[in-house]
Amino acid sequence: MGEALRLPVERRYPEEFAALLFNDKDVKPPGWRMSPRSVETFILGSQGRELEYEEGGEARKAVISKKFYGDDVLVQRAIVTLASDRGLLLVGEPGTAKSWLSEHLSAAVSGDSMLAIQGSAGITEDQIKYSWNYAMLLAEGPSKRALVPAPLYIGMRDGKLVRFEEITRTPHEVQDSLLSCMSDKVLIVPELSGEDGSVLASRGFNVIGTANTRDRGVNEMSSALKRRFNFETVPPVEDLMDEMRIVRSQVSSLLESSKIEATAMGDDVLELLVTTFHELRRGQTTDGIKVEAASSMMSTAEAVSVGLHSTLFASFFGSRKVDPEHVVINLTGAVVKENRDDLKILRNYWEVAVKPRANKELGLWKAYYKARKYLK
Ligand SMILES: Nc1ncnc2c1ncn2[C@@H]1O[C@H](COP(=O)(O)OP(=O)(O)OP(=O)(O)O)[C@@H](O)[C@H]1O
Ligand SMILES: [Mg+2]
The missing domain is CATH 1.20.920 (Histone Acetyltransferase; Chain A)
Incomplete structure (x- = not known):
């Protein structure tokens, strides 16, 4: 296989993650890979301070690089929202690091930034929730084996953050399919019965959406969905x-x-x-x-x-x-x-x-x- 052009964040900084996890003494919210303080340090950096850690019996040191420039309190508020029952919506002009921040937050909180949905006018519910392996569906009828989970299903099942990029470009009916997952924390699979017929969100699940202010109005978000999110406006870099x-x-x-x-x-x-x-x-x-x-x-x-x-x-x-x-x-x-x-x-x-x-x-x-x- 060829070499990856761009590694996901969770694989880009192995030393930094090892150092942060080794030194993490604070309480972690349930389902989180590290404490809020460590997530903050991962995003804002350790300001040159070296973190000592051990790996394979060897003593090592790592400085945590600064990844986001701007308002530190914005980052802290974003972390607080992610630990709450509301989703986080990063809004702003194009190129202000909304996606960048969402990738880095998911990698730090869940160890996985790849559960991402790319919002577009053509997106359908099955790209968000689940679809079917049709050969198996025809042969055996609906079963858990024939179900192909999409990012929202996986995030709820495994207790991870799900990223929803360009959420306002998504048609309303698809946006609304997020509602019960976000408020009742349950995803229903009507084709299956019994335990397989629903996924109860595990702790650690939440949604980070991004929305571009220049795209707004194309599909203004439904007010029901807006209420499930805390909004954070990411401004362009001032300095x-x-x-x-x-x-x-x-x-x-x-x-x-x-x-x-x-x-x-x-x-x-x-x-x-x-x-x-x-x-x-x-x-x-x-x-x-x-x-x-x-x-x-x-x-x-x-x-x-x-x-x-x-x-x-x-x-x-x-x-x-x-x-x-x-x-x-x-x-x-x-x-x-x-x-x-x-x-x-x-x-x-x-x-x-x-x-x-x-x-x-x-x-x-x-x-x-x-x-x-x-x-x-
Ligand atoms: N405040 C910032 N701190 C760190 N990097 C930044 C900042 N603002 C912009 N960047 C850089 O700019 C790039 C753009 O980021 P990104 O793609 O996340 O923008 P976006 O806000 O999602 O834009 P769009 O609305 O077009 O999707 C990233 O590579 C990031 O490093
Ligand atoms: Mg983006």
Whole structure:
């Protein structure tokens, strides 16, 4: 078998999980793999502190990396909700780490981030609950053996978190099929009788939904379902330095998993890239000059993608060192999507925000300004 392009979170940080589990002295909510405090440390990091642990009789140490930047209390509230009888709904603009947070929370709480349902207009109830092995169904009639469990069934049976991505893109009748599972904690299989005819949710079961504010209105969630969730709005990253950290670490882990040799982007080039995203998102430069905001979401996820593409570009077609022009060459594909006017906005940004810095001979801004010819 080929090598996996992307490992699930529960397999991505074996040392961190071993260290957290070894040091976990706090009480775990029933069905949880670790205590709320350890889940929090897994998501927010140990701030450089080394956790000592033993594995195979050997003494080891691990630092827990920071995985989510932003409001720490948001993460704590999310953990509290997951231990309660209500589901957690992460809402926000595209690319604000809703799915990222949901994967990391499920891996920490349940040791499994793979029980995921991808909401879409075409989704059906059997993709959420269960379907049948039709050959066996025809041969033997409905039986537990012929039942093919889907993520919600497995999560309830095994007491695990179930992730429901893009829940608002799902038709109402399918959304509503979640109701009894979430409030009565029971999933009925009408085709089977007796004990096999229902799954009582085991402790540890809950649902983490994500919903994109730009998709809302496509299928506004039913109010009955809304009442089963606590909402957490995940805002875009506010701090420039935090966003630089995210892009740096994401690009390096994507490069590592791609197994393509490339030289990491220098901090000076990274700063140009992240500043551009930051300012075009806010519609204002850090010096307070107004710029027109791009209509496309200048999300951190897109910044990561431009960072990766620039690095690959420099490695394939340049001298490996990432230059400002590599960023500009790879920028339009991420920014100019549904609206060609965004190209004008980008060019205008170069005149209003980049040029003055180039004129002051600040860092690499001059080279960045010179590369504006690639904005097309
Ligand atoms: N606050 C943040 N902390 C850490 N990483 C972040 C943050 N914001 C964005 N990212 C990064 O951006 C990427 C985008 O995340 P993700 O796919 O989870 O976005 P999303 O909110 O689910 O977007 P969509 O609504 O389009 O599905 C992730 O790789 C993540 O590392
Ligand atoms: Mg998502």
